[in-house]
Amino acid sequence: MNFLSELREGLFIAWDSLRANKLRSALTTLGIVIGIVTVTLMGTALAGLNAAFIKSISAIGTDVFFVAPWQWFSDEPWWKMRNRRPILLADARALVRQTTFARATSIDVNRRMTVRYRDLSATGVNVNGTTEGGAEVGGLVLKEGRFLSAAEVDGGRPVCVIGSELAANFFPFESPLGRKVRIEGSNLEVIGVLEKRGKFLGMESLDNQVLIPVTKLVSDLIAARPPVLVRIKLRDLKEMDEAREEIRGIMRKLRCLAPGDPDDFAINEQGAFLQTFERMNTVLASAGLFITGLSLFVGGIGIMNIMFVTVAERTREIGIRKAIGAKRRAILTQFLIEAALICLLGGLIGLAIAYPITLVMDRFMPAVLSASLVGIALLVSVTTGVIAGFLPAWRASKLNPVDALRAE
Amino acid sequence: MPLIRLQDIWRSYQMAAETVHALRGVSLSIERGEYVAIMGPSGSGKSTMMNLLGCLDTPTSGTYELNGTDVSGMDDNELAEIRNREIGFVFQTFNLLARATALRNVELPMVYAGVSPDERREKAMAALTSVGLADRVDHRPNELSGGQKQRVAVARALVNTPSILLADEPTGNLDSKTGVEILALFDQLASKGNTIIVVTHEEKVALHARRIVRILDGNIASDQPVVRP
Ligand SMILES: Nc1ncnc2c1ncn2[C@@H]1O[C@H](COP(=O)(O)OP(=O)(O)O)[C@@H](O)[C@H]1O
Ligand SMILES: [Mg+2]
Numbered sequence: 271m272n273f274l275s276e277l278r279e280g281l282f283i284a285w286d287s288l289r290a291n292k293l294r295s296a297l298t299t300l301g302i303v304i305g306i307v308t309v310t311l312m313g314t315a316l317a318g319l320n321a322a323f324i325k326s327i328s329a330i331g332t333d334v335f336f337v338a339p340w341q342w343f344s345d346e347p348w349w350k351m352r353n354r355r356p357i358l359l360a361d362a363r364a365l366v367r368q369t370t371f372a373r374a375t376s377i378d379v380n381r382r383m384t385v386r387y388r389d390l391s392a393t394g395v396n397v398n399g400t401t402e403g404g405a406e407v408g409g410l411v412l413k414e415g416r417f418l419s420a421a422e423v424d425g426g427r428p429v430c431v432i433g434s435e436l437a438a439n440f441f442p443f444e445s446p447l448g449r450k451v452r453i454e455g456s457n458l459e460v461i462g463v464l465e466k467r468g469k470f471l472g473m474e475s476l477d478n479q480v481l482i483p484v485t486k487l488v489s490d491l492i493a494a495r496p497p498v499l500v501r502i503k504l505r506d507l508k509e510m511d512e513a514r515e516e517i518r519g520i521m522r523k524l525r526c527l528a529p530g531d532p533d534d535f536a537i538n539e540q541g542a543f544l545q546t547f548e549r550m551n552t553v554l555a556s557a558g559l560f561i562t563g564l565s566l567f568v569g570g571i572g573i574m575n576i577m578f579v580t581v582a583e584r585t586r587e588i589g590i591r592k593a594i595g596a597k598r599r600a601i602l603t604q605f606l607i608e609a610a611l612i613c614l615l616g617g618l619i620g621l622a623i624a625y626p627i628t629l630v631m632d633r634f635m636p637a638v639l640s641a642s643l644v645g646i647a648l649l650v651s652v653t654t655g656v657i658a659g660f661l662p663a664w665r666a667s668k669l670n671p672v673d674a675l676r677a678e
Numbered sequence: 679m680p681l682i683r684l685q686d687i688w689r690s691y692q693m694a695a696e697t698v699h700a701l702r703g704v705s706l707s708i709e710r711g712e713y714v715a716i717m718g719p720s721g722s723g724k725s726t727m728m729n730l731l732g733c734l735d736t737p738t739s740g741t742y743e744l745n746g747t748d749v750s751g752m753d754d755n756e757l758a759e760i761r762n763r764e765i766g767f768v769f770q771t772f773n774l775l776a777r778a779t780a781l782r783n784v785e786l787p788m789v790y791a792g793v794s795p796d797e798r799r800e801k802a803m804a805a806l807t808s809v810g811l812a813d814r815v816d817h818r819p820n821e822l823s824g825g826q827k828q829r830v831a832v833a834r835a836l837v838n839t840p841s842i843l844l845a846d847e848p849t850g851n852l853d854s855k856t857g858v859e860i861l862a863l864f865d866q867l868a869s870k871g872n873t874i875i876v877v878t879h880e881e882k883v884a885l886h887a888r889r890i891v892r893i894l895d896g897n898i899a900s901d902q903p904v905v906r907p
Contacts, residue, residue: 272792279789286777590773593734594834595762595790597755671734675773 276600277607284608287580288615298576299616301569302654305562306620306647307627310639312558313646314628316551318637323547332540333507334407337365337500337517341536354534356497359488361524365500366401368520371513373505374403377484379496385480386452387440395436396479397453399487407503410481415447415462418483426485431462435477451480454491458482566650569616570658577609577662588666589674602667609659610652617651679746681841681873682708682731687740689726700726702896703740708875710841713868715884716877718893725846727893728877732765732844733757745841762790766835770847772827774819780806780830781815787838805833809863825856832863836872843867845876849883861886 288295336342339354362377369375379399385392404410405417413434422429430451437446437460446460458480467476488496504513514537521535581588588601621644631637689701700723708714718724729735730742733749736757742750749760766787767773774783784802793801806815809829819827828848835843845864849857865886868874876887884890885904892900 272790275789275792275794278795290777586773587775590775591786591790592758593732593761593767593773594787595758595838597758597790599755600790672729675734675769 273599273603276596276603279600280604280607281611283604284611287608288611294576295612295615296619298572298612299569299619301565301567301572302613302616302651303569303620303623305565305569305654306617306651307624308558308565309562309650310621310624310643310647311627311631312554312562313643314624314637314639315631315635316555316558317640317643318631318635319551319554322636332544333504333510334540335502335504335514335517336538336540337502337521337535338538339497339535342538355525357500357535358495359484359498361521362498362500364524365517365520366502369502369513369517371504371506371509371516372502374406374503376401376404376407376501378404378499378501379484379487379492380499381487381492381496383453383491385436387449390440392436392439392478397487397491398479398481399484400481401484403503404481404501407501411465413463413465414445415460417462418481423483423485426483426489428456428458428486429461429483430458431464431481432460433464433477433479434466436480437463453480453482456486456490458486566654569613570654573609573612573655573658574662576612577605577659578665580608581605581662581666584666585669585674585677588669589671589677592669592671593675598667601669602663605663605666606656606659609663610655613651613655613658614648617648620651621647680707680743681710681712681745682706683741683743684730685741685743687730687737687742689723689730689735690738699896701730701737704893704896704898706891706898706901708873710873711868711871712889713864713874713887714876714889714891715887716875716891716893717879717881717884718899719879722893723896724877724879724893726896728844728846728875731842731875732767733760758790762787762838764841766838766840766843768828768831768835768843768845768848770850772819772824772831772851774827774830774834776819779816779818780811780822780833783819783830784834784837787834791838801837802833805837806830808836809833823856824852825859828852828856828860829863832860832867836867841873843872843874845874847878848876849878849880857883 337357339356359377366372366375366377377400381397381399382394383397385395385397398404400418401423402418402420405412410417412431415431417431418429421427432440432446432451440446440451441449446463449460450457451460452458464477484498502513502517504510517537518533522533525534527534591601621639625639628637628639684704684706687701687704688699691698691700704727716724716727726735730737733744733752734757736752737750740750741748744760744764747760749757752760775786778786781799781802784805785798788798788801803812803815806812809832811826811829811833814822814826814830817826819830822830832843843864848864849860852860861883864874864876868888874887876883878884887904889901889903891898
């Protein structure tokens, strides 16, 4: 009961004193403001990155091997791998045929091309020559129609599956199925439309693509024999090591490597990408935490300083309160509340600054200032205030009433 | 049982070179309802005495019984509680909170007693009315005259119905006319049965009391009732 009444009084005094020293309080909160802006922006960015990453990666899964001449995220210098022979369609086919651990496979060639429909055209569309396994390997979901069949891929048929954005642009009022789009003079019948996937990290939209039989792409649309990428989705993650060994053996034989020769190809995994992403995440998070910690620390020192000044200025008042019956706890609470309130104010200012920035950020990446982050930010500011205010408040609470009453 | 009983009270200050004895073995009893003036020249130990009586300070040695309770060995928090319940202070320099209205100043002791806001307000209003300031409750100290400020202080001192009203040179900062008014208020309070102790160096002020205790060099020099013609 007493404590409640002291608490209310503390809030009242703190508010009164904040209003009496508006400018000083506002300046004092600067460090806290910076800290809170950093922590909220960083938290929002990281949450957004993670959400985007998980959304785009989880569909593909970690159980897919990417067989290509080059290693991802390799420590080896690029000029050593530069001269590696590409993997050609025939080798890719042989690899896909011989591997025994696959649930699904695909052979892919990607090209940026112009796609037309009647008098409409879309430039720089990713045309992905692939095989019938491409849907399962890439985690593609169809909204309408069906995916490429084995027969269509073998025969190099003029058919295609289009992304949702392209479908919306070309066929706003009709079903795309059965319509023919044109790429480099070939007319391709639309047999399927993909579900919307969304953007990832400002990269090109996965919804703006066309999937066609790789054979069609290689035979008709591209003059030279292009290098291909082989994707192998495993039947079982537990067989990862055996599968890698098998693929390695097949590839070495296909590329006629002698027993002592090093591999001139690489079996990449999604895991490597994940690791790199996580490393980047950690770096971002620690940089954010460091800046936040530093500004909160500086801000905390500022608060402590201003609270010492406040206590000194109000020594007489402390004496009066003590003479009238305020216990140590009441005085301690009063000044702690004041410090916490200043910091809370800083936190609110920080959030008010950070919120519009997250709105701008949201146009480049998924960034939503979450309620829990707001809660954390406010909690952090109040805690900073309580910690920074403790020493001054403690000193105030220990003042001797006789001396305090004599103060000017 | 006397309200206040001091027995062989010493209060010494340890200075760098020597020990200053502000009080040297004071013994004194004050009954409930008495109106006492403590007099003495500057440096005689009046303020030290007042601080001890008001439980703002504790004696170096000796015992102080207030209302039958020994308060000489109490810690800060216990003393704060005693001050809150038993003692009302009136200071020479008023010691009101500058930013708070008269009403809030008077409410303050009840805040620390844990009285509910409604009751607080009601009692504070009553206390201000009893000192004739019902129409000044929302004024801040800088909007009040010296006499009015001291009335607010008296209202604040009395609002928790303490056992003792302790006044340190209550008229020291007032002109003689308002000083007389405050002393009249004290007379009135005394006649209603309040225990009042006034520390002063002015004979005129002391003569309002019914008993004068004179201090000299930390000892009681005389202790006599005021004889009224
Ligand atoms: N805090 C203190 N430290 C040292 N000496 C003090 C202190 N307070 C009072 N004294 C000394 O105690 C004596 C009595 O002082 P005080 O009680 O203030 O006298 P009065 O109020 O009658 O003028 C004086 O000699 C004074 O110097
Ligand atoms: Mg004095």
